[in-house]
Amino acid sequence: MPGVVDAPPLIEAPVLERVLAASLAGGGDMAEVFAEDRQTSSAMLDDRRVEELASGRERGAGIRVVIGETTGYAHTADLSEAGLLAAAEAASAVARQGGGGTRTVALGARRAASPRAEILPSEVAKSAKLELLARADDAARSTGGAITQVTVGYGDSRRRVLIATSEGVLAEDDQIRTRFNVGCVATGDAGMQTGHESLARTEGFEVFGKAAVEEIARTAAGRALAKLSARPAPSGEVPVVLAGGSGGILFHEACGHGLEADHIVKDASVYVGQVGELVASPLVTLVDDGTVAGEWGNYAVDDEGRPAARNVLIDHGVLTDYMWDYLRARKEGRVSSGNGRRQSYQHLPMVRMTNTYLLAGEEDPDEVIAQTPRGVYVAKLGGGQVNTATGDFVFGTSEAYLIEDGRITEPLRDANLIGNGPDVLRRIEVVATDFAMMPGTCGKDGQSVPVGCGQATLRITGVTIGGTAA
Amino acid sequence: MSDLLRLAEDVVGRAQRGEEVEAYVARGQDLEVRAYDGEVESLASATTSGIGIRVLLTDAGDGGRLGFAWAGSLDEDVVAATLTEARDNATFATPDSDVVFAEPDGVAAATLDLWDPATAGTPTERKVAMALELERLVRSHPQVRQVDSADYGDERVEVALASTTGIRATNRRTGSFISVSAIVGEGSDTHTGTGFSVARSPEGLDLDAAAADAILRSTRLLGATKAASARLTVVFDPRVVSTLLGVISSALSGEAVVKGRSFFADRVGEEVAVATVTLVDDPTDPRAFAATAYDGEGLACRRNVLIEEGVLRGFLYDTVSARRAGTASTGSAVRGGFAGTPGAGCRALTLRPGELDQKEILARVGAGVYVQSVTGVHSGVNPVSGDFSVGIEGLMIRDGGLAEPVREVTVASTLQRMLLSVVHIGGDVEWLPGIAAGQTLAVADMQLSGS
Numbered sequence: 078m079p080g081v082v083d084a085p086p087l088i089e090a091p092v093l094e095r096v097l098a099a100s101l102a103g104g105g106d107m108a109e110v111f112a113e114d115r116q117t118s119s120a121m122l123d124d125r126r127v128e129e130l131a132s133g134r135e136r137g138a139g140i141r142v143v144i145g146e147t148t149g150y151a152h153t154a155d156l157s158e159a160g161l162l163a164a165a166e167a168a169s170a171v172a173r174q175g176g177g178g179t180r181t182v183a184l185g186a187r188r189a190a191s192p193r194a195e196i197l198p199s200e201v202a203k204s205a206k207l208e209l210l211a212r213a214d215d216a217a218r219s220t221g222g223a224i225t226q227v228t229v230g231y232g233d234s235r236r237r238v239l240i241a242t243s244e245g246v247l248a249e250d251d252q253i254r255t256r257f258n259v260g261c262v263a264t265g266d267a268g269m270q271t272g273h274e275s276l277a278r279t280e281g282f283e284v285f286g287k288a289a290v291e292e293i294a295r296t297a298a299g300r301a302l303a304k305l306s307a308r309p310a311p312s313g314e315v316p317v318v319l320a321g322g323s324g325g326i327l328f329h330e331a332c333g334h335g336l337e338a339d340h341i342v343k344d345a346s347v348y349v350g351q352v353g354e355l356v357a358s359p360l361v362t363l364v365d366d367g368t369v370a371g372e373w374g375n376y377a378v379d380d381e382g383r384p385a386a387r388n389v390l391i392d393h394g395v396l397t398d399y400m401w402d403y404l405r406a407r408k409e410g411r412v413s414s415g416n417g418r419r420q421s422y423q424h425l426p427m428v429r430m431t432n433t434y435l436l437a438g439e440e441d442p443d444e445v446i447a448q449t450p451r452g453v454y455v456a457k458l459g460g461g462q463v464n465t466a467t468g469d470f471v472f473g474t475s476e477a478y479l480i481e482d483g484r485i486t487e488p489l490r491d492a493n494l495i496g497n498g499p500d501v502l503r504r505i506e507v508v509a510t511d512f513a514m515m516p517g518t519c520g521k522d523g524q525s526v527p528v529g530c531g532q533a534t535l536r537i538t539g540v541t542i543g544g545t546a547a
Numbered sequence: 548m549s550d551l552l553r554l555a556e557d558v559v560g561r562a563q564r565g566e567e568v569e570a571y572v573a574r575g576q577d578l579e580v581r582a583y584d585g586e587v588e589s590l591a592s593a594t595t596s597g598i599g600i601r602v603l604l605t606d607a608g609d610g611g612r613l614g615f616a617w618a619g620s621l622d623e624d625v626v627a628a629t630l631t632e633a634r635d636n637a638t639f640a641t642p643d644s645d646v647v648f649a650e651p652d653g654v655a656a657a658t659l660d661l662w663d664p665a666t667a668g669t670p671t672e673r674k675v676a677m678a679l680e681l682e683r684l685v686r687s688h689p690q691v692r693q694v695d696s697a698d699y700g701d702e703r704v705e706v707a708l709a710s711t712t713g714i715r716a717t718n719r720r721t722g723s724f725i726s727v728s729a730i731v732g733e734g735s736d737t738h739t740g741t742g743f744s745v746a747r748s749p750e751g752l753d754l755d756a757a758a759a760d761a762i763l764r765s766t767r768l769l770g771a772t773k774a775a776s777a778r779l780t781v782v783f784d785p786r787v788v789s790t791l792l793g794v795i796s797s798a799l800s801g802e803a804v805v806k807g808r809s810f811f812a813d814r815v816g817e818e819v820a821v822a823t824v825t826l827v828d829d830p831t832d833p834r835a836f837a838a839t840a841y842d843g844e845g846l847a848c849r850r851n852v853l854i855e856e857g858v859l860r861g862f863l864y865d866t867v868s869a870r871r872a873g874t875a876s877t878g879s880a881v882r883g884g885f886a887g888t889p890g891a892g893c894r895a896l897t898l899r900p901g902e903l904d905q906k907e908i909l910a911r912v913g914a915g916v917y918v919q920s921v922t923g924v925h926s927g928v929n930p931v932s933g934d935f936s937v938g939i940e941g942l943m944i945r946d947g948g949l950a951e952p953v954r955e956v957t958v959a960s961t962l963q964r965m966l967l968s969v970v971h972i973g974g975d976v977e978w979l980p981g982i983a984a985g986q987t988l989a990v991a992d993m994q995l996s997g998s
Contacts, residue, residue, distance in 0.1 A: 120639075124805075125641075127640050127641045128613070128640070129614075129640070129888060130614055130615070130637075130640060131614075132617075132632045132633075133616065133619075133886055134617075134618045134620075134625070134628075134629070135620075136620070137619065146588065147586060147587045147589070148588065148589040149589070149590050149591075150592075152595075153593075154595065154619055167592055170590070170671075207639055225807050226806055226807045226808060268932055269807075269932050270931075270932050271931045271932060310959075312776050312994050312995075313776045313996050314998060343583070343693060344692070344730075345693060423593060423595065425589060459927075460923075460926035461923065461926055462926070462938075464739055464922070466693075466695065467738060467954070469940075469955050470922075471926065471927065471938035471957070472923070473925075473927045490934050491927070491929050492957075493936040493938055495922075495938040495955055495956065495996075496955065497735075541773075541957065541997060542996065543927070543938070543958070543959045543996040544936065544994070544996065545959045
């Protein structure tokens with residue numbers, strides 16, 4: 078970006094080369110240094126007050142040593158050569174019994190990473206960030222007296238990473254992320270209901286020139302208000318129409334996690350041995366794509382130094398490939414697909430999704446609803462969870478309606494839907510044109526990373542919805 | 548330990564005229580070993596430390612303005628920059644006369660021994676051997692097809708807190724855990740089960756019990772099918788009850804109450820549960836996983852009765868939410884490490900145990916469904932509205948005993964109705980990781996959704 082001066086590297090190349098050589102002094106196949114410098118700022122408005130303006134700073138490095146099937150890992154907040162060498166010794170403890178020897182490591186040329194943001198959030202006045210909160214609070218409360226509580230959150234982060242390995246990889250990235258979220262409580266005769274909406278982009282403060290915070294606030298308030306008159310969700314198997322961009326989390330849970338190679342190599346996924354097989358309706362073409370600029374799961378290089386990539390996972394219903402990180406790819410004698418990610422320098426990398434989406438279809442979204450005599454229309458999904466070994470998954474609704482005679486009618490209270498991944502993927506019978514993405518946070522093995530999900534309006538012939546209405 | 552308190556006091560000593568300062572300093576050491584297929588898959592060790600500083604500007608007269616900053620380092624220049632940043636952040640806050648720091652309230656802190664030197668003293672080789680042995684115990688079972696993960700982990704955490712309002716507090720604790728996940732069956736009849744054990748040190752861990760639990764929980768689901776929808780009595784496993792109490796706890800936070808986000812608000816003195824339900828939060832009970840002597844603001848933790856024989860008695864408060872509610876802190880400030888600020892919450896919830904064990908409860912219930920595990924708690928349970936819908940795995944209850952396994956079904960109700968529909972509370976209390984103990988619990992009149 079013009080005007081942004083590249084920062085010096087977190088660790089100079091000669092230091093990296095010496096630390097990597099020391100990491101392998103006791104033996105080992107591969108050593109890696111992952112350095113990270115993360116700055117965050119956040120603000121929260123709750124109960125009409127700016128409660129908290131917070132700033133955080135964290136920097137450190139994790140050192141990984143791989144020997145055979147075993148990985149040693151240690152991390153330190155001390156980025157001096159002495160601090161890094163101490164971590165290298167701890168990480169290489171797993172390799173002590175192996176044969177050592179003198180190793181030299183030569184890194185490739187440095188390619189500095191530029192932050193992909195027009196306006197760095199760190200250069201925006203704190204008062205300007207707080208003004209967004211007040212505007213959203215006003216907008217949410219102006220939708221009516223039934224809105225009894227509003228929480229508004231703002232957050233930005235700048236995450237600089239550097240990855241160097243004994244195989245010569247030297248990569249850097251500078252990731253800028255900005256988020257804004259509104260939560261509302263509406264109170265009516267039948268109790269309280271909640272509504273949420275969020276904006277989250279791998280961009281700088283310029284996002285607020287493209288999206289109005291008032292709109293986000295009104296959407297959140299509208300969801301809470303709609304549910305005040307909601308009736309209990311049905312119970313049992315019903316046709317379900319998911320609105321375009323309602324979450325896309327269906328695919329994230331129903332098959333995304335099951336296509337992560339760490340589950341595959343351990344025979345802990347229902348999709349083991351299914352490459353080349355028809356695993357979904359022919360309407361399903363599923364892509365994981367870390368290169369989509371601005372989306373929440375976007376980056377230039379992953380946390381192992383591999384460039385982000387666009388990977389087609391399911392092509393017209395046929396499983397084409399899994400997602401890979403360094404370790405699992407090495408085991409299969411192939412290269413990583415750019416899906417090696419970690420929450421921070423304190424964590425080991427593993428296979429993670431980026432932006433996972435279903436390509437749009439050809440039907441008119443209104444027609445999809447009109448062709449549904451009776452069912453449930455999900456305007457907004459909540460979170461979800463999957464057991465990759467069995468394929469069973471759940472996802473929650475946070476805005477849903479009944480469909481009666483091809484029309485959207487009454488709002489429904491929150492409920493979970495439950496299904497089995499391969500089964501539900503085969504039941505997708507129509508996909509519309511109105512593609513949209515949504516941000517989310519994906520948790521796996523105790524680590525959280527930002528991801529994107531996307532899909533157009535679609536209908537599933539039958540999913541079990543767990544309401545209380547008979 | 549004393550070096551942490553010294554640092555916290557040093558930061559507090561830099562307070563300027565017209566401001567209060569609070570410093571929270573923490574240091575943690577942890578080790579994690581994962582075994583797979585008879586080998587060490589990964590061995591990770593680390594020490595982390597950091598500081599969180601709150602500055603309250605009190606010079607404006609119309610209420611304090613609060614700012615916060617944190618850093619994952621205790622280096623002198625970083626600490627100084629963090630204090631400056633917290634001070635700057637405070638200038639942007641809305642003045643609020645309810646925002647104050649805790650002051651010592653005369654309640655003496657419990658003397659708790661939560662630090663077992665054996666956690667650090669046990670050689671790494673021994674801990675690695677435990678992970679390998681755990682994996683072997685499960686893998687050697689003839690019905691187990693795969694062991695997804697077998698982990699050993701431990702941690703040592705030390706915290707010091709000081710403030711210009713007279714707070715001086717230190718906490719330290721150790722913890723060790725093992726966890727193993729088994730996969731059994733083939734194709735669409737694949738099932739998983741997890742077993743674990745937690746203790747203050749490696750010696751307290753029970754490998755055989757964790758392995759047996761993973762095997763039992765996976766193998767007994769073999770042949771599971773989707774059950775037919777029905778309205779029935781649900782018997783929850785102790786582990787599930789611990790999770791559910793954790794969800795209910797957010798509605799018992801005074802902070803949620805004063806902000807109008809709890810379905811318990813305005814109901815103190817009312818019957819919110821059946822008379823057998825007495826719910827207590829007692830972080831001074833050393834058996835509780837999250838036991839601690841001081842809360843997140845440096846006040847002594849204490850025993851608080853929340854529901855007594857079905858009647859709602861009160862909520863848990865930190866200093867700020869207590870002032871908003873016109874009451875005093877209950878010593879219930881919780882914070883998520885040095886990067887978090889205090890809020891009101893539970894640490895050690897327990898239901899007063901009943902007389903029956905699980906087998907006796909199943910016999911009394913006669914017919915229903917036994918829930919071994921739940922999914923979608925975060926997406927399907929809303930602590931503001933009380934709506935409750937979760938995915939479950941378990942076994943049908945027929946003729947007073949466990950019968951055929953079920954999967955891919957949900958159970959639903961509302962939290963409010965569930966508390967009024969409790970029919971049996973088990974005597975089989977288990978102290979589990981998290982913020983609540985668990986025991987077998989039977990709840991009538993829930994909706995099972997299946998085929």
